[in-house]
Amino acid sequence: MPTRKTIKKPLPSVVKEMDEWPIYKAYENPDLFLQKVKDLVKKNATWILKDDDTLRNEIKNIVYQEKMRLSKTPWKSDDPKEKIFWSDIKKQVRSSKAIGTEEGTKEVDERILNQILDFYGTEMIADFKISSFKFAQKALPYIYSRLINSFPQIVYKLFSSVDKLYDRMKIMGDVDHIRKLQEIGTVVVVPTHYSNLDSPTIGLSLNNLGLSAFTYGAGVNLFTIKSLSRFMHNLGAYKVDRRRKHRLYLETLKSYSTIALTENVNSLFYPGGSRSQSGKLENKLKLGLLGTVIDAQRMNLEEGNGKKIFIIPVTLNYHYVLEAKKLIEHYLKDKGKENYLEDENTTSFGLIKRAYKVITSNPGMTISFAPAIDVFGNKVDENGKSISSTGQKVEVADYFKLNGKLVRDVQRDSQYTQILGDRILQEYKENTVVLSSNLVAFVAFQIIRKRFSQFTVFEILSLPKDETTIQTEEFILVLAKIKEVLLGLEKENKIILSSDINLGMQELMKVGIKKVGSSHPKYVLKRNKSGEISTQSMKLLYYYHNKLTSYGLEQYI
Amino acid sequence: MKKVAVIGTGNFGLALANLLAINNEVLIYARREENVQKINIKREHKGQPIHERVTAVNEFNQLTKECKLIFPIVPSSNFKEMLIQLSPFLSPEHILIHGTKGLHIEVDINTVETLDKSQVLTMSELILKETSVVRVGCIAGPNLAKELSEKQIGGTVVASRYNEVIVEGKKALNSNIFRVYGSNEVLGVELASVLKNYIAIAAGMLEGIGYGDNSKALLITRGMAEMVFFGKAFGASEKAFMGLAGIGDLMATCNSKLSRNFRVGYNLAKGQNLLEILSDLNEVAEGIKTIKVVKLLAGYGFNSPLADALYKIVYEDWELNQGMDYLMNLPVSDDTDFFTQKDS
Numbered sequence: 091m092p093t094r095k096t097i098k099k100p101l102p103s104v105v106k107e108m109d110e111w112p113i114y115k116a117y118e119n120p121d122l123f124l125q126k127v128k129d130l131v132k133k134n135a136t137w138i139l140k141d142d143d144t145l146r147n148e149i150k151n152i153v154y155q156e157k158m159r160l161s162k163t164p165w166k167s168d169d170p171k172e173k174i175f176w177s178d179i180k181k182q183v184r185s186s187k188a189i190g191t192e193e194g195t196k197e198v199d200e201r202i203l204n205q206i207l208d209f210y211g212t213e214m215i216a217d218f219k220i221s222s223f224k225f226a227q228k229a230l231p232y233i234y235s236r237l238i239n240s241f242p243q244i245v246y247k248l249f250s251s252v253d254k255l256y257d258r259m260k261i262m263g264d265v266d267h268i269r270k271l272q273e274i275g276t277v278v279v280v281p282t283h284y285s286n287l288d289s290p291t292i293g294l295s296l297n298n299l300g301l302s303a304f305t306y307g308a309g310v311n312l313f314t315i316k317s318l319s320r321f322m323h324n325l326g327a328y329k330v331d332r333r334r335k336h337r338l339y340l341e342t343l344k345s346y347s348t349i350a351l352t353e354n355v356n357s358l359f360y361p362g363g364s365r366s367q368s369g370k371l372e373n374k375l376k377l378g379l380l381g382t383v384i385d386a387q388r389m390n391l392e393e394g395n396g397k398k399i400f401i402i403p404v405t406l407n408y409h410y411v412l413e414a415k416k417l418i419e420h421y422l423k424d425k426g427k428e429n430y431l432e433d434e435n436t437t438s439f440g441l442i443k444r445a446y447k448v449i450t451s452n453p454g455m456t457i458s459f460a461p462a463i464d465v466f467g468n469k470v471d472e473n474g475k476s477i478s479s480t481g482q483k484v485e486v487a488d489y490f491k492l493n494g495k496l497v498r499d500v501q502r503d504s505q506y507t508q509i510l511g512d513r514i515l516q517e518y519k520e521n522t523v524v525l526s527s528n529l530v531a532f533v534a535f536q537i538i539r540k541r542f543s544q545f546t547v548f549e550i551l552s553l554p555k556d557e558t559t560i561q562t563e564e565f566i567l568v569l570a571k572i573k574e575v576l577l578g579l580e581k582e583n584k585i586i587l588s589s590d591i592n593l594g595m596q597e598l599m600k601v602g603i604k605k606v607g608s609s610h611p612k613y614v615l616k617r618n619k620s621g622e623i624s625t626q627s628m629k630l631l632y633y634y635h636n637k638l639t640s641y642g643l644e645q646y647i
Numbered sequence: 648m649k650k651v652a653v654i655g656t657g658n659f660g661l662a663l664a665n666l667l668a669i670n671n672e673v674l675i676y677a678r679r680e681e682n683v684q685k686i687n688i689k690r691e692h693k694g695q696p697i698h699e700r701v702t703a704v705n706e707f708n709q710l711t712k713e714c715k716l717i718f719p720i721v722p723s724s725n726f727k728e729m730l731i732q733l734s735p736f737l738s739p740e741h742i743l744i745h746g747t748k749g750l751h752i753e754v755d756i757n758t759v760e761t762l763d764k765s766q767v768l769t770m771s772e773l774i775l776k777e778t779s780v781v782r783v784g785c786i787a788g789p790n791l792a793k794e795l796s797e798k799q800i801g802g803t804v805v806a807s808r809y810n811e812v813i814v815e816g817k818k819a820l821n822s823n824i825f826r827v828y829g830s831n832e833v834l835g836v837e838l839a840s841v842l843k844n845y846i847a848i849a850a851g852m853l854e855g856i857g858y859g860d861n862s863k864a865l866l867i868t869r870g871m872a873e874m875v876f877f878g879k880a881f882g883a884s885e886k887a888f889m890g891l892a893g894i895g896d897l898m899a900t901c902n903s904k905l906s907r908n909f910r911v912g913y914n915l916a917k918g919q920n921l922l923e924i925l926s927d928l929n930e931v932a933e934g935i936k937t938i939k940v941v942k943l944l945a946g947y948g949f950n951s952p953l954a955d956a957l958y959k960i961v962y963e964d965w966e967l968n969q970g971m972d973y974l975m976n977l978p979v980s981d982d983t984d985f986f987t988q989k990d991s
Contacts, residue, residue: 466739466781478779480734488740489781492811493649493715501810502782509781 094586096262101300104272111302112276112354113218113326123349124211130345131207131338138203138338145199146183152206152336153180159333167310175209210342214328216305222324223303261295262523262586263459267472268402271462272301274474275398276354278383279304282372282404282518283360285411292358292404295457305350306358307343307379326355344382351386354397361514367421369414369636371405371518380514381507387465388503391487392496398474398486401510403460403517407588409527409605411633418633422551454605456525458586460517466506467513519640520583524576526590530602531634533569534560534615534623536647551628558628562621566595568647573598575646585641606634648672648700651819652714654729656682656703658792659746660720661695666795667718668698669822674710677703695796711736716744716815718786719774723749723933726770730777737778744784744805744816745770748840749933750940762943764881769837784812785833786820787840788891789899791906795825802826804891806836828891835887838878843897844934845941845957846870847908850901852960852967854909855916866953867897873953875985877941880949885985908934915960916967935961952977 105111116123132139138148156176160168179202186198271277281292289308296304307330313319323329328346331339350357361380362372383399390397411417463469466489468476478484489506490496538558542550573595579585590601603623607614612626614634625631650672653664664675677683685692686703704710711717711733721729726747737743751773753766768776771783784807795801805816805827813829821827830836849870853862871894875885887893900906904913911932914924925932938961941954956973959965981987 478739480777480779482735482738482779484739484779488738491715491740492815494740497811499811505808506781 093264093266094262095265096260097265097298100298101265101269103300103302104269105302108220108223108303111218113303113305113356114220116305116350116353116355117216117218117326120215120217123353124208124215126349127211127342127345128204128207130349131341134345135338135341142196142199145196145203148338149179149183149199149202149206152338153183155334155336163333165311165333167313169213179205206338207342210339211346214330214342214346216326216328217324218303218305218326219324222321226321226325227297258454259291259294260454260456260588261298261459262456263402263404264461265299265459268459268462269300270472271400271470271474272356275400276351276386277301277304277356277462278351278399278401279356279358280361280380280401280403280514281358282406283362283365284369284406284408285365285413287408287412288360288365288406291406291455291457295404296356296358299459302356304356304358307347340378344378344385347379347382348385348389351383351399352389352393352397361511365413365417367417369411369418369633371522371637371640372515373640375511375514377504377507377511380511381503383465384503384506384510387486388490388496388498391490396487398470399465400462400470400474401465401514402462403514403521405458405460405518405522407456407458407523407525407528407637409454409525410607410609412609414607414630414633415610415627418629422548422629454525456523456588458521458523460521463510463513463517465510467510519585521586522637523586523588524591524638525588525605526593526598526602527606528634528637529569529572529576529591530599530615531606531631532638532643533565533572533647534625535628535631535635536644537564537568538628540647547632551632553628555624555626558625560623562599562617562623565599565623569599570595571646572643575643579641649716649819650674650714652676652710652717653720654710654717654733655720656686656692657720657722658693658695658796659790660718661692661697662790662792662795663718663720663746663786664701665695665698666822666825667819668700669824671700671819673698673701674714675701675703676707676710677705680705707733707736711741715740716742716819718744718746719770720746723747723751723770723936727751727773727777730774734778737780739779739781741780742782742784742812742815743774743778743780744786744807744812745774746786746790748787748844750841750937752940756936756939756943759943761946762940764944764947767940767944769834769841771833771837782809782812783807783833784809784816785837785840786816787836787896788828789895791899791903793905798824800824800826802828802891802895804828804830804836804895806830806833806887806892808833830887830890830892832884832887832890834881835878835883835885836890836892838881838883839874839888839890839893840896841933841937842874842877842941843870843893843900844908844932845937845954846874846897847900847906848912848915848932848934848938848961849953849957851906851909851912851914852916853912855913856967856971863901867894867901870901870953871897872983872985873951876949877944877951879985880947888985907932911935921961938962 108114138145153176160173182202186195279292279296281288303326305326305328308322308327310329310331313322313329330343347357359379361375363376366372383401387399461469464476464486466486468478468484470476476484476486487496537560539550542553573591576585576587576591580587590598593601603615603617607630610627610630614627614630615623615625617623648671651667652674653660653667654676656675656677660675664673667673675686677686682692683703683705686697686701690697719729747770751768751770752762753768771785774780774783784805786803786805788803790801790803802825805813807813808831817827817829846867849866850863853866871888874893875888878888879885900909903909907928910928911924911934915921938954938957941951942958952974956970960967960970
């Protein structure tokens with residue numbers, strides 16, 4: 091059984107010498123790394139190399155899409171040299187002979203393909219500079235102390251030491267197990283995604299666990315300020331351009347992730363894709379990058395090294411999400427996917443400004459590391475051995491074997507990815523930490539919803555304030571009922587309750603109301619002297635309530 | 648030559664072992680030592696001659712070591728028990744393709760008033776739950792054991808989420824007397840092969856009463872619609888019901904006295920008592936259980952008039968003509984409503 095504990099101070103690194111870290115070794119020779127990526131793309135992208143016509147048409151299609159992207163959705167972060175590159179590729183395509191008519195066409199196309207792959211690889215590749223990492227580790231507290239000078243004195247007092255930061259930032263999980271797995275194999279961290287603050291939060295958490303640095307994909311829109319871009323680049327961030335949707339780019343991205351994993355580099359990705367706009371727990375994952383853990387595990391076995399890949403789902407639990415208003419409004423407008431153009435405004439500097447604002451004004455956050463699983467979703471024991479749901483020890487190699495041999499089968503592996511995705515979702519659910527803020531928001535919204543049970547969510551969100559006021563007595567009654575159900579769920583290991591939940595009803599209500607979305611200009615919940623609980627923003631109340639909608643609690647209201 | 652395994656020495660298990668022996672060495676697991684002897688020495692069991700490439704064993708250890716492709720063909724009532732015994736010898740390297748046309752119910756259906764979906768498992772779901780095997784599939788279709796054992800030409804469908812399983816199943820089974828089709832609609836195929844059992848009981852009743860082909864065609868068509876409604880309510884698509892496991896198996900079982908379920912319905916219509924029929928049958932008639940399961944799942948809102956009528960006849964002593972009256976006086980819907988509606 092995993093032993094969950096909370097860490098308050100950074101732990102020493104599992105591998106002390108940074109030049110021994112896989113990330114350092116992998117990026118020490120970028121040419122070799124990129125060559126491996128390129129070889130893997132060519133091995134896997136059989137569709138593009140099917141015949142000469144397909145290759146030529148794919149290249150034409152890529153050039154067209156890239157040129158369209160540059161003209162229709164240009165970003166500040168776009169490299170000015172890119173235009174020249176694609177024009178040159180276009181020229182090369184034009185000047186080569188027509189398809190299939192002259193000898194040498196295939197060679198020309200393959201050369202062009204290599205140039206495109208080199209271009210993508212060079213743009214994508216991260217680095218790991220020990221000096222940058224050490225600087226980041228040491229400078230963080232100083233940056234904080236400098237920055238908080240510009241905040242009101244009260245914030246300064248609240249935040250006068252780094253220790254205070256860790257009081258607000260609770261990191262829980264089977265820490266010893268995770269640290270041990272780092273010695274045995276490769277660790278892949280897959281967090282839930284609510285906020286732009288997630289990356290700095292998780293980065294700091296992983297460092298505090300003493301794990302070797304992680305490589306991770308970061309949107310190109312975050313690489314706008316040169317010095318900061320360089321800094322992120324040197325800390326293992328590889329560039330991902332979400333505007334590019336064509337198969338060759340996606341294949342390159344997947345191959346990049348696969349090679350990093352086979353090089354034993356710890357990796358981080360958000361399988362939910364974009365941030366949860368509704369505030370709900372992820373219920374569907376994007377399986378593209380997640381599938382690379384299966385590929386990489388098989389390749390490790392084929393190489394004969396058998397290095398194991400361990401997946402650690404992480405839930406991020408906030409009392410306050412800075413961009414909650416924007417997110418919930420997007421969700422309600424049913425816009426679907428994140429609008430990347432708007433995301434362009436999220437510059438590195440903007441992100442840091444937001445991060446400081448949230449950290450210095452945040453009533454707290456909990457980062458919950460779930461027990462590790464293998465790439466098929468099996469639990470792993472203290473030595474990293476896989477244990478099936480029936481309690482048997484199983485070998486990961488057996489999943490890839492057909493008639494005694496390791497076999498690559500894309501369709502099978504896509505099914506395995508689906509199984510892993512489902513397991514991650516289950517871990518998210520079971521390792522969500524119920525904060526007092528989520529609980530009071532849930533209770534308040536559900537009371538209102540029950541009051542207007544014939545109304546749609548949209549109609550409820552438009553109710554006037556006097557219709558949504560709740561008396562303390564009613565609130566406490568429902569709060570007690572839901573708390574009891576939650577305690578039952580916790581006993582069955584189906585959820586985690588934060589320590590606040592153990593408070594008496596009155597105190598729990600007060601703390602929760604105080605903390606829920608505490609820094610929004612409009613209050614999410616407030617209780618006046620006559621004991622009436624009200625909200626200034628039904629949308630925000632709905633957003634914070636949504637965190638607990640995956641547990642069937644509504645029936646107890 | 649590849650070695651594959653069959654678990655179960657019922658009529659279908661034996662027939663399947665013989666079919667597999669066309670392309671493979673076959674190990675067949677028999678629980679009782681005397682059956683091992685019959686198969687290995689007499690080379691005959693339950694009236695079926697045993698192919699020379701079939702060898703009976705009664706150790707799971709040997710079976711799972713020598714064979715990575717296994718076909719469990721065990722009645723649904725014994726399936727879980729069999730899996731519990733087999734599970735310690737299985738690993739994710741094994742592929743299991745079952746041929747059991749039944750459901751596993753997690754509770755005693757005689758003691759509950761309703762069922763929850765989570766309490767009803769198909770055999771492949773049960774395999775996933777009870778073992779470490781992930782590559783699971785099923786075979787289903789118009790496969791009456793007697794005809795298979797007579798080497799009459801026929802066909803089946805191998806369904807699995809994994810193409811690899813379908814390919815292995817085809818390689819093992821396909822021959823010039825047996826055509827093997829593939830499908831990824833494993834849930835639909837499994838449900839079709841279960842639900843057709845009670846339609847076959849109704850078909851037997853019709854024949855027992857003396858109705859002809861028009862009546863039976865009406866029954867089969869609307870029976871299939873009912874199967875689709877149920878399948879959709881459980882998350883399956885209608886596709887599988889149009890294939891060999893659906894319409895194919897319905898055609899066979901609703902027209903054949905070789906079908907146990909058909910014989911149950913036929914004998915009921917002839918005035919025999921259910922308990923008597925079942926004891927004479929000496930084998931499982933899954934349809935009787937399925938009628939009750941469908942009834943207990945009624946809360947999911949699918950349309951199942953035929954199952955409702957059969958339930959009243961089998962479990963509540965309705966006369967057959969009462970059931971017929973009930974069905975013939977129901978409002979009629981669109982002919983192909985199962986394509987357009989979730990339920991009608």
